[in-house]
Amino acid sequence: MHFGPIERVPGDPILGLMESYAKDANPNKFDLGVGVYKDAMGLTPVLAAVKQAEQRLLDRQTSKTYVGGHGDSTFGQLLSELVLGSDSRLLRELRVGATQTPGGTGALRLCADFIKHCLPGRGIWLSDPTWPIHETIFATAGLKVGHYPYVGQDNRLNVPAMLAALEAVPKGDIVLLHACCHNPTGFDLSQADWKQVLDVVRRRDLLPLIDFAYQGFGDGLEQDAWAVRLFAEALPELLITSSCSKNFGLYRERTGALLVCASDAQKLLDVRSQLAFIARNLWSTPPDHGAAVVAEILGNPGLKSLWADEVEGMRLRIAQLRSGLLEALAPYGLSEHFAHIGVQRGMFSYTGLTSAQVQQLREKHSVYMVGSGRANVAGIDATRLDALAKAISEVCTA
Known part of the structure; x- marks a missing residue:
């Protein structure tokens, strides 16, 4: 047996989180684990500038060498x-x-x-x-x-x-x-x-x-x-x-x-x-x-300008999600506790939640994030910030 001595290694924890999220039947689940941007519809869109560039390439390309x-x-x-x-x-x-x-x-x-x-x-x-x-x-x-x-x-x-x-x-x-x-x-x-x-x-x-x-x-x-x-x-x-x-x-x-x-x-x-x-x-x-x-x-100046506008739109949406989450946490007296979320930049936040609290969020509220407490802010549904804040407050006060 050539493969007999080969041992299994643990899977990537983030990819494993994707699988767990996909299997969760809760229609109100949150995916804050995988590092991809999501729009207001919960989709990771193909940018309009990318679509236009792809069409130009489709019309013009003559080789795949x-x-x-x-x-x-x-x-x-x-x-x-x-x-x-x-x-x-x-x-x-x-x-x-x-x-x-x-x-x-x-x-x-x-x-x-x-x-x-x-x-x-x-x-x-x-x-x-x-x-x-x-x-x-x-x-x-x-x-x-x-x-x-x-x-x-x-x-x-x-x-x-x-x-x-x-x-x-x-x-x-x-x-x-x-x-x-x-x-x-x-x-x-x-x-x-x-x-x-x-x-x-x-x-x-x-x-x-x-x-x-x-x-x-x-x-x-x-x-x-x-x-x-x-x-x-x-x-x-x-x-x-x-x-x-x-x-x-x-x-x-x-x-x-x-x-x-x-x-x-x-x-x-x-x-x-x-x-x-x-x-x-x-x-x-x-x-x-x-x-x-x-x-x-x-x-292409026109496409570059369109793309830059789209990037700025994504950046602003992430920033608004950060401030929106802090506002949603305020009624629970947690906005100061999580004030760092508003200071941080980009898609990710080290929330400060413990691994035990992350586990509780997953098991009780179907909120999926990395065990370290890292959350993909860009994955938050802006219409459900209150529900997310309520779930966080429950595990923080348990």
Whole structure:
């Protein structure tokens, strides 16, 4: 028996939550687990800009042949401009290059293998907590994974502890930072905080990897890029993973990129040669459709304007859901207790609910969220905020 010794591993907890939610027969159930945006109808829509771009591609495309190892070059250029700004000095100096990947997760895996292969012996440092996939991707690639404090047991952002920990990180190691809409907590650094982090990174000669998965969902498309652009202008080298899953609604199309900022154009070519080699052995060439859609949108002023309006609409709806939930909790005397929900940014909230309270919400009220208390605010039904608040109040006062 060849497969006899193979053991079963636990399934992904979030995907398992999806299955439990699907099996729940309660018509009044809440899905606050999986990280997808939902509109007022409870659907994850195909954006109008995406629909129009797809139609244009359908009418115009004449081939489905492979794209190159770095993917669609137009996509890479336009996404780099979106992330760094069209007037970025790095773009003019040919110091930045984008390698298209299967989603932001693929960008992270490419980055992990690049570090392992080209920067041997370097460790990577993640926030505590962070997106669980961060942990497994870098560990699976064989990197030594460390952690720096971010949000503590009191459910508060702890910048002094974060800075102190980064001061102790070995020189040359990689530190992963969330550009905005921190997953899973929703707590973001202020501009003053970012400047302090940059100071430590520069003095300790650390290599930043900025994960940029939610551009436009925090304070706006330009505002959310502030920290990324700060680091890109201040440092000679930088890694950025960018995802188009959320802001373009291209979840299943698996569209993302790894952006590398190098000290000069020649060194960038060296790095990109290594990335192409690694990517060839991971997925050969990336999927084209999502990237072609993004390139069509970003390359057409009318479509780009429509898309930007749609992203802003999603951002505002999430912000309104946060404030609406706080208002719904007020009659139960809990608005102050959960005031942090209004401070957090993006789709996710570290609610502060305990694992026992999360379990009670699931069993008694069919409210599904991750055991850590992370809730996908973008999954809340705005018409049922009162019912959700009532359920939360019952488990908080039990």
